[in-house]
Amino acid sequence: MNQDELKQQVGREAVKYIRPGMVVGLGTGSTVHCLVEVLGEHIKNGDLTDIVCVTTSNRTTRQAESLGIKVEEIDDVDHIDLTIDGADEISDDFQGIKGGGGALLWEKIVSNYSDHVMWIVDESKLVHHLGAFPLPVEVTPYGSQHLFTKLARRGYNPTWRMLPDNSDKFRTHQRNFIIDLHLEEINDPFALHKELIGMVGLIEDGLFLNQVNDVLVGTQDGAKLLHARQ
Numbered sequence: 001m002n003q004d005e006l007k008q009q010v011g012r013e014a015v016k017y018i019r020p021g022m023v024v025g026l027g028t029g030s031t032v033h034c035l036v037e038v039l040g041e042h043i044k045n046g047d048l049t050d051i052v053c054v055t056t057s058n059r060t061t062r063q064a065e066s067l068g069i070k071v072e073e074i075d076d077v078d079h080i081d082l083t084i085d086g087a088d089e090i091s092d093d094f095q096g097i098k099g100g101g102g103a104l105l106w107e108k109i110v111s112n113y114s115d116h117v118m119w120i121v122d123e124s125k126l127v128h129h130l131g132a133f134p135l136p137v138e139v140t141p142y143g144s145q146h147l148f149t150k151l152a153r154r155g156y157n158p159t160w161r162m163l164p165d166n167s168d169k170f171r172t173h174q175r176n177f178i179i180d181l182h183l184e185e186i187n188d189p190f191a192l193h194k195e196l197i198g199m200v201g202l203i204e205d206g207l208f209l210n211q212v213n214d215v216l217v218g219t220q221d222g223a224k225l226l227h228a229r230q
């Protein structure tokens with residue numbers, strides 16, 4: 001199976017963890033896209049009833065609504081039972097990097113206010129140590145060149161996230177910029193998160209630490225569930 005087929009495999013498998021009546025957080029990215037497609041089929045067939053979703057991006061909202069999935073604003077639900085999201089890297093101790101799709105702020109908010117969090121990934125996302133994948137940080141545009149320079153001086157090899165055609169800087173839903181840090185290896189993700197989040201103008205970073213309960217991995221031998229924590 002190629003990577004796309006593994007993503008479809010976990011997308012199909014993940015929908016089995018959604019029960020009727022749940023409030024479900026839907027992540028962002030190509031793996032979640034597969035899940036949302038299957039969720040839409042189940043809702044259409046009447047196998048899953050009374051599902052309400054909150055999403056982590058306008059992209060996911062558009063896809064979900066086009067399939068007849070009910071989407072509410074996050075502040076219009078009083079809880080989120082289960083959030084299913086993708087990830088860019090997951091270390092041996094289940095810490096993660098997310099934000100490859102630029103949705104890290106909403107993803108972290110939805111994740112934090114969820115009773116249970118599941119990440120769905122193909123096996124290429126499992127690594128021993130985080131850092132080969134560039135770590136995104138969301139920054140407020142005002143003064144962001146100074147922040148960029150500070151990150152560069154600390155040796156974090158920053159680059160601006162650009163639009164696909166390179167014509168301008170990428171903007172998040174909050175109209176913020178993203179700076180990607182090319183770190184190669186992160187020795188202490190907790191210390192790095194503390195340092196980054198303390199920088200004025202840096203709104204959120206893509207280190208998702210102690211966030212996930214279960215990881216569903218697409219492998220050549222079928223989807224495998226790994227328990228990270230209660």
Ligand SMILES: O=C(CO)[C@H](O)[C@H](O)COP(=O)(O)O
Binds near residue numbers: 032087088097098
């Ligand atoms: O964090 C994310 C978006 O901000 C995605 O979950 C992450 O980039 C994984 O995406 P994909 O499933 O396409 O590999």
